[in-house]
Amino acid sequence: xxxxxxxxxxxxxxxxxxxxxxxxxxxxxxxxxxxxxxxxxxxxxxxxxxxxxxxxxxxxxxxxxxxxxxxxxxxxxxxxxxxxxxxxxxxxxxxxxxxxxxxxxxxxxxxxxxxxxxxxxxxxxxxxxxxxxxxxxxxxxxxxxxxxxxxxxxxxxxxxxxxxxxxxxxxxxxxxxxxxxxxxxxxxxxxxxxxxxxxxxxxxxxxxxxxxxxxxxxxxxxxxxxxxxxxxxxxxxxxxxxxxxxxxxxxxxxxxxxxxxxxxxxxxxxxxxxxxxxx
Amino acid sequence: xxxxxxxxxxxxxxxxxxxxxxxxxxxxxxxxxxxxxxxxxxxxxxxxxxxxxxxxxxxxxxxxxxxxxxxxxxxxxxxxxxxxxxxxxxxxxxxxxxxxxxxxxxxxxxxxxxxxxxxxxxxxxxxxxxxxxxxxxxxxxxxxxxxxxxxxxxxxxxxxxxxx
Numbered sequence: 392x393x394x395x396x397x398x399x400x401x402x403x404x405x406x407x408x409x410x411x412x413x414x415x416x417x418x419x420x421x422x423x424x425x426x427x428x429x430x431x432x433x434x435x436x437x438x439x440x441x442x443x444x445x446x447x448x449x450x451x452x453x454x455x456x457x458x459x460x461x462x463x464x465x466x467x468x469x470x471x472x473x474x475x476x477x478x479x480x481x482x483x484x485x486x487x488x489x490x491x492x493x494x495x496x497x498x499x500x501x502x503x504x505x506x507x508x509x510x511x512x513x514x515x516x517x518x519x520x521x522x523x524x525x526x527x528x529x530x531x532x533x534x535x536x537x538x539x540x541x542x543x544x545x546x547x548x549x550x551x552x553x554x555x556x557x558x559x560x561x562x563x564x565x566x567x568x569x570x571x572x573x574x575x576x577x578x579x580x581x582x583x584x585x586x587x588x589x590x591x592x593x594x595x596x597x598x599x600x601x602x603x604x605x606x607x608x609x610x611x612x613x614x615x616x617x618x619x620x621x622x623x624x625x626x627x628x629x630x631x632x633x634x635x636x637x638x639x640x641x642x643x644x645x646x647x648x649x650x651x652x653x654x655x656x657x658x659x660x661x662x663x664x665x666x667x668x669x670x
Numbered sequence: 671x672x673x674x675x676x677x678x679x680x681x682x683x684x685x686x687x688x689x690x691x692x693x694x695x696x697x698x699x700x701x702x703x704x705x706x707x708x709x710x711x712x713x714x715x716x717x718x719x720x721x722x723x724x725x726x727x728x729x730x731x732x733x734x735x736x737x738x739x740x741x742x743x744x745x746x747x748x749x750x751x752x753x754x755x756x757x758x759x760x761x762x763x764x765x766x767x768x769x770x771x772x773x774x775x776x777x778x779x780x781x782x783x784x785x786x787x788x789x790x791x792x793x794x795x796x797x798x799x800x801x802x803x804x805x806x807x808x809x810x811x812x813x814x815x816x817x818x819x820x821x822x823x824x825x826x827x828x829x830x831x832x833x834x
Contacts, residue, residue, distance in 0.1 A: 398767075406762035418759050421733045425755060428737075428748030429794055443747070450696075450741045457696040529698070529742065536744045536800075567744065574744050581801040602803055 444544070444569035451540050451572045455528050522556070522663040523547050528572060530659075537580040537602060541662065544569045554625070554632040554665040557654035561585075561625055561636040562662065573664075577656055578606050578638065587638060588626035592617045595626055598638065598650060604657075608641070608648040617641050623650050633665065683832040687719045687726045687825075695738040700750075701810065708810045709817040712739070712750075713757050717783050718825045720761035721776060723832070732758050746798040753791040757783045773822055780818055784811050 407419045431439060473480075525547075529540035543549055545568050553565045555575040563583065567574035576583055583600035587608070594615050596608040611617065621641040627634025639652040691712075694700050700712035712735075719727040736751025743750070760783035768775060788811055792802050 402763055402766040405766045407759055415728060416730045416733075418729055418755055418762065421729055422752060422755050422759070425733065425736070425748040425752035429746055429752065429798065432746040432748065432798065447741050450738055454696045454698065454738075454742045457693065458698070461697060538744045540744075576744075581803055602806070 447567075447569045448544075448571050451529060451569075458529065521665075521667045523549065523666050525573075525662055525664055527660055527662065536582075537577040537600065537656070538563075538566070539575045539577065539659070539662070541573050541575060541664075542571065543664070544571050544573045546570055548666055549573045549664055552631060554636060556636065556663040556665060557659050558663070559637060560653040561632070561638045562652070562654050562656060562659065564632070565664065575662070578652065579604055579656060585638070586626045586628040586631070587623050588634070589617055589641065590622045590624060592621050595628065598623065605642075605649040605651065608650065611648070617643070617648055619643055633667070636665075680832065683828055684726065686828055686832075687715065687723075688731060690715060691727060691731060691735045692738070695735040696742065698739070698742040700739055700743075706809070708806070708813055710810060710814045711821065712754065713784065713787055713814055714780075714818055714821045715825075716754055716757050717761045717780055718776070718822060720758045721765050721771070722825070722829060724762070724765070726832075727758075729755065729758060745795070745800070749791060749794040749798065752794060753787040756790050757787045760786055773819060776822065777815075777818055780815060784815060 407417065407422075523543055525541035525543045527539045528542045539555075541555075549565055549568050551565055551568055554561060555563045555565065561578070563575045563577040563580075564585075565573050566576040578585060578598060578600055579602065580600040581602045583598075583606070585598040587596055587598045588594070589596065589608075592615065594611055594617060596611045598606050599609050600606045608617070608623070619642055623638045623641060625632045625634055625636040625638065637653055639650040642649045642651050694712055694715065700710060702709045702711060716727065716732055720732075732754050733751050736749075736754040737747060739745075739750040739754075740747050760779070764776075764779045764783075768779075788807055792804075792807060795802055
């Protein structure tokens with residue numbers, strides 16, 4: 392028994408402490424170095440942030456170049472897929488067009504009524520926000536982290552927490568800013584929690600991502616009456632984002648309120664960053 | 671001329687694991703995720719080559735590839751590097767204690783490597799305040815384990831080309 396325990400000890404020492412064949416570092420040294428790095432990630436100082444930003448910028452550029460072949464492949468694949476589905480899509484679009492024509496007359500009336508009411512309460516109709524456009528540099532949807540890397544950073548005034556929009560629709564927020572790049576955490580991510588307001592039911596809730604394309608609503612009152620098709624907007628609570636940015640619409644599935652996003656997160660090339668939200 | 675081509679071919683197959691390692695990291699494709707099926711090829715690649723031909727994959731390169739993965743996928747620096755080093759560590763340990771290497775031996779000993787790596791991975795993420803999907807972790811580990819013989823076959827072919 393004593394001998395076998397010694398054998399295990401020797402084997403572990405040999406695997407972790409000795410430099411193996413043609414190895415420059417021992418595993419133990421690198422493990423310690425990794426732990427130090429994880430610890431350093433929790434420290435926010437200017438020189439460390441500068442080094443981090445520089446390293447990340449360099450690796451993002453390298454990753455963008457190396458993922459170019461796979462990007463071409465996925466673009467060609469979706470190109471062919473779109474062509475195959477052309478006829479079905481055409482029929483759907485005809486139906487949708489007819490429905491939209493019906494709705495236009497209704498929405499014109501509502502818009503007029505809305506602008507008159509806004510004037511009445513002397514609300515500023517013009518949005519104070521200003522946007523910065525960005526191109527998506529890396530779109531690596533890890534199962535653990537749904538995020539984009541975009542090609543603007545602190546050089547364009549991007550700050551942590553700013554809202555990322557696809558057109559006018561909310562898709563996520565900035566979580567990491569480097570000099571020439573930033574990371575957008577999408578609403579579908581497990582770590583994403585966004586305060587929202589439902590319309591017309593007017594409930595405040597939190598939109599939580601689950602790593603899938605359909606985030607859900609949490610912290611709703613027990614007797615809420617949210618219906619399928621209710622629109623979901625940012626609530627602007629806590630002053631994080633400006634209120635009223637559209638996100639998606641509610642869909643009740645097995646007592647869970649899922650949100651069908653207005654934007655298809657897999658099909659985004661350019662996004663807008665709301666620079667005014669935090670000022 | 672033929673000798674030169676042969677040498678180039680040999681050199682290419684020798685550095686192929688390293689190229690694959692960095693391609694996977696830079697491309698952010700360490701996990702192949704198709705519907706309910708997800709396989710961590712990063713773990714398999716490192717485990718196989720450290721076990722069979724450690725001189726092809728230096729520990730320093732494994733560490734660097736982990737750091738690149740962390741940056742590309744948006745995790746705190748060091749999380750992937752640490753878990754990949756643990757996979758390499760288990761592989762190195764198995765190499766020391768095993769005399770005869772077969773697919774079955776490799777496959778069974780891959781279980782502790784997976785368990786260690788995932789434990790380290792999710793502990794570091796938990797400490798760094800990242801939410802963790804435990805069910806996904808379990809699913810990914812099972813599929814990575816099931817998929818191991820397929821990549822084992824492919825890598826054995828590359829290894830035989832290097833040796834021939």
